Amino acid sequence: MAGPAPSVTLRERTSDPSPAAGNPKIDVQSLSFYYGAKRALEDITLRIQANLVTAFIGPSGCGKSTFLRTLNRMNDVLPGTRVDGKVLIDGQDVYAPDVDVVQLRRRVGMVFQKSNPFPKSIFENVAYGLKINRMSSGRAEMAGRVEESLKQAALWNEVKDRLHESALALSGGQQQRLCIARALAVQPDVLLMDEPASALDPIATQRIEELVYSLKTTYTIVIVTHNMQQAARVSDHTAFFWLGKLIEYDRTDRMFTAPREKLTEDYVTGRFG
Amino acid sequence: MTRETWRRIVSALFVGACGLAVLVALVPLVMILFFVVRQGVQALTLEFFTSMPKPVGEPGGGMLNAFVGTLMLISLAAVIAIPIGVVSGVYMSEYAGTRLATAARFAADTLNGVPSIVIGIFAYGIAVLPFRQFSALAGGLALGVMMIPIIARTTEELLLLVPGSLREGALALGATRARAVFSVIVPAALPGIITAVVLALARIAGETAPLLFTAFNNQFFSTNVRQPIASMTVQIFTYAISPYEDWHRQAWAGALVLVSFVLICSLLARVVTARLQRLRG
Numbered sequence: 163m164a165g166p167a168p169s170v171t172l173r174e175r176t177s178d179p180s181p182a183a184g185n186p187k188i189d190v191q192s193l194s195f196y197y198g199a200k201r202a203l204e205d206i207t208l209r210i211q212a213n214l215v216t217a218f219i220g221p222s223g224c225g226k227s228t229f230l231r232t233l234n235r236m237n238d239v240l241p242g243t244r245v246d247g248k249v250l251i252d253g254q255d256v257y258a259p260d261v262d263v264v265q266l267r268r269r270v271g272m273v274f275q276k277s278n279p280f281p282k283s284i285f286e287n288v289a290y291g292l293k294i295n296r297m298s299s300g301r302a303e304m305a306g307r308v309e310e311s312l313k314q315a316a317l318w319n320e321v322k323d324r325l326h327e328s329a330l331a332l333s334g335g336q337q338q339r340l341c342i343a344r345a346l347a348v349q350p351d352v353l354l355m356d357e358p359a360s361a362l363d364p365i366a367t368q369r370i371e372e373l374v375y376s377l378k379t380t381y382t383i384v385i386v387t388h389n390m391q392q393a394a395r396v397s398d399h400t401a402f403f404w405l406g407k408l409i410e411y412d413r414t415d416r417m418f419t420a421p422r423e424k425l426t427e428d429y430v431t432g433r434f435g
Numbered sequence: 436m437t438r439e440t441w442r443r444i445v446s447a448l449f450v451g452a453c454g455l456a457v458l459v460a461l462v463p464l465v466m467i468l469f470f471v472v473r474q475g476v477q478a479l480t481l482e483f484f485t486s487m488p489k490p491v492g493e494p495g496g497g498m499l500n501a502f503v504g505t506l507m508l509i510s511l512a513a514v515i516a517i518p519i520g521v522v523s524g525v526y527m528s529e530y531a532g533t534r535l536a537t538a539a540r541f542a543a544d545t546l547n548g549v550p551s552i553v554i555g556i557f558a559y560g561i562a563v564l565p566f567r568q569f570s571a572l573a574g575g576l577a578l579g580v581m582m583i584p585i586i587a588r589t590t591e592e593l594l595l596l597v598p599g600s601l602r603e604g605a606l607a608l609g610a611t612r613a614r615a616v617f618s619v620i621v622p623a624a625l626p627g628i629i630t631a632v633v634l635a636l637a638r639i640a641g642e643t644a645p646l647l648f649t650a651f652n653n654q655f656f657s658t659n660v661r662q663p664i665a666s667m668t669v670q671i672f673t674y675a676i677s678p679y680e681d682w683h684r685q686a687w688a689g690a691l692v693l694v695s696f697v698l699i700c701s702l703l704a705r706v707v708t709a710r711l712q713r714l715r716g
Contacts, residue, residue, distance in 0.1 A: 236607060241532075268609035278600035281623045291608035294618065341604070348608060 181399045181411055187212035187352065187382045188233060193247035195228055195237065202228050205247070206408045208401060215374060215383045217397035217414065219390060221434070224403040226386045227275075230354050233384065234270035235263050251352065268295055271345035275357040277337035279329035279344075284321050287329045287340055288312060291348035307347055314380075315343035316373050335366025342373065346381075353377065355385040359392065371396050390430055394418050402426045468694070475691025478684040487656060488670075491679050498689055500656045504571070504665040507658060508650060509640050511575025516582035517632055523583070524590025525616060531595070540591070543584035554580050555645035563649055571657075571664035574650025578639045585638065589631035593624040626711035630704040637700035641693055643668035667693050 186209035195203035203225045210216045218226040231237045233249060235256060249256045256266050268291070279287050288308040291297070298304040308325075312318040317339040321332070329340055338358055345353060355374070359367040374383060374396045387393050393400050394414060401411040402425075410417065410426040421427045428434055482497050489496030523539060530536045558577035563569055597620050605615035621628075651663040652673065658664075667689050674686035 234607065236603065239603075239606060264609045264611055267607055272607040274600060274603060274607075276600055278598070278604040280601060280604065280619050290605070290610075290618070294605075294608065294610050294614055344604075344608065 180413060181209055181211065181216075181401075186210055187251065188384075189248075189250040189253075190233075191248040191250070193229075193232060193245065193249060195225075195232055195246075196244040197240075198242045202406050203232070204406045208408060208411050210382065210384060211399065212382045213378055213380075214398040215378050215385060215396050216399045216401065217393035218384065218386045218401050218403060219388070219393050220403035220409075220429070222388065225406040226401075226403045227356050229403065230356055230384060230386050231272075233352070233354055234267050234272055236267075236272065238263065268348050269350050270352040270354060271348065271350035272354045273338070273341050273345055273356065273358045275360055277334060277341050277361070279332070279337050279340050281328070281330060283326045284312075284329045284332070284340060285325040288343050288347050291344060295348055297348060311343040311347040312340075314346050314377070315339045316369065316376075317343055333366070335362050335369060338362060338366070338370060339373065342370075346377075350381065352382045352384065355383065357386050357388060360388065367392070390418075390432075402429060404429070471687065471691050471694050474684075474687035476688075478688035479691060483685070483688055488654065488685075491677075491681070494681065496685070498665075498667065498670055498685065498692075500653060500665040501667045501670040501689065502692075503656070503658065504650070504653065505640060505667045507571055507660070507664060508574045508578055508646070508666055509636055511571065511660065512578035512582055512639055513632070513636060515576060515579030516586055516635070519579075520583045520586025520635075521590050521621075521628065523587040525594060525621065527587065527591040528594035529612075529616060540588070543587050546580075546584040547588070550644075551581060551642050552644040552647075555647060555649055558645065558649045566661075568661065569649065569651035569663040571650055571660045571662065574646045574664065574666070575660070577645035577649045578642060581639050581642065581645065582635045585635040586628075586631055589635075590624070590628050593627040593631070594620060596627075597623045626708045629711070630708045633700050633704040633707070637697040640696055640700075641668060643672055 188210035190206055190208050190210075193203060193206045194201060206229060218230060220226045228237065232245060233251075233256070237243050237245070245257055251266075251270065255261070256270075280290060282290070285305075285308055288311050289304055292304055292307055298307055309318060309322075312321060317336060320336060321340075329337065332340060338361075342353075342358070358374075359370045362370065371392060374385060377383060378398075385393075385396065397414045399411065400414040400417040402409045402417065402421075402423075404425055410421060410423045412422075417426065418430055421430060480497075482495055484497055484502065485499060486495070486497040487499050523543075527536045527539055527543075555577050558573050558580065562573035562576050601619050601623055602615050605619040606612070610618065646666050646669050650666055650669070652669045653663045653665045671686045671689040671693070674682040674689070677683070
C-alpha cells in the first residue's frame, strides 16, 4: 500500500462490547496448528463475540486463513496436519472426539476466497445443503428456503427468473453471493468468510460488504481480508496476525486509530505487508 | 549467408518435416476408409441389415444376427465394466497416495496392455470351461474385462481434474466425503466420463480375438445370453477367410458398418460432451 496514512472510514458505533467481554460465541484457547513439523499458528487465544463481524488481517502467509479453517475443522482434510488447544463454540470443544464434523460444518458455514459454485443450476446449488442435511420435507418447503436464502444474500431479484440455469453463467460477484446463499440455506450460526471479495471488482466488493453488514444481525461473522479498508468498513473487531501469531486484537476503531503494538501500527498504516 | 537467413531455412525445414509426418500418419487412415467404403458399399443394401445370412451360392442375405449379437455383447460388457470401472476410478483418485490405489493403477495399466487374445483365454477359463458351453455371457465378460482398465484410468484422471474447491464447498456445507464425491465431484466430471465410456465401447466393438472362444459364433438368430452368439467381427473374419466372392463382399460391407459405428460413437461422444458442457455454462 502506498502513502503513509491511509484514509480509513470507520462505522459509527454506540454500544460495542470489547472482544474480551463475557460469554463469547467462539472461544479459542491456546490453539497451535502444524503442517507436518512446521508450526503455522502459535498459541492463539481469542474470543469472538456473537452477532458481530470479526475481521482477521495480516500479510500473506501470516496464518489468518489457516486459523479461520480451524474453526470449522476444514483443515481436517489436509494430510499431515495437527491441532493443539481448544476451540469452543457455544461452550463445546469442536475438537472433542465425540463431535460430529458434519454437524459442526452445518452450524459453522464457510465462504471461500474463490467462488466455488457447483456445476449445477442456481436452485440446485442453494438446495444442495438442504438435501444432504435432510433439512426440508417437501418441494414447496425447499423452494421456500431457497428463495429465502437467495433474498438474504441479495441475489433473488437478479436470478428469480432463471433459477434452473447453470450457476456458472452468473458473474463473479453473483457467484460469490450464490455461495453465500448456499451457506446460509443450512441455517448456520456462524459464517466464516475467507477473503470473499478478493477476486471481485469494486462494485461487487461493495455489495458483498453491504451484505456482510446486514447479515450480522442474524449471524456471527468472521471475515479474513488482506484489505485493511475492508476490515475497517465491515468489522466490529479486528485481529492482526503476523507470522502465525496473534499480535493484537481489539475493537476495530481502536485497532486503526490507536493500536497498542508498534507492529500493528506499522501494518495498518501500510509500512509493510 | 547471414545467420538470419540460415535460421529461417532451418525453421522452414522443420515445419515442413512436421507437416510431412502428419501426412504420412494420415495416409493409412485415409486408405483404410477409402478401401472399406469402395469395397463395402456394393453389398451395403437394406437387406444386409434386415436379413439373415444365406447359404453359399444363394445371392443376397445379410448379417442381422451379427448386428444383434454385437449390440448384445457390447451391452453386456458395458453392464460389467461401467460400474466397476467408474467406482475403481473413484477409488484411485480419492485414495491416490495409498498402496492399494498405486497397485490398482499399475494393474489397470498392465491389463490395458494385455493382448486381447489372452483376455479371451481368461474368459474361456472362467466362463466357458466350467459350463462346457460357449456363451454370449462369456463374450461380454471378455469385452468387459477389456473395458474396465480404460474406464477406470480415464475416470481417475478426469476426477483429479475437478477443482479441489468444489470438494471444499461440499464439505463446508456438511457433506460427508462419500457424499461430496458422488453428488458433486463425479457429476462435475460426468461429461468426460460419458465420452470415455462411449470411446471404450467403440474400441471393444471392433475386437475379434477375445470372442473366438467365448461368444464363438452362431449361424442362427439368438438373443440367449447362455448360448453362443454371432458378432460382426467374427462374422467378418469367417467371411473374409472363405473362398467365396459373395462372402467377401459381405465381409467388406460388415467392415464398413463397423468403421462407421466407431466413427459415429466418436462423433456422438463429442456432441454429448459439448452439449453437457454448454448446459453447465
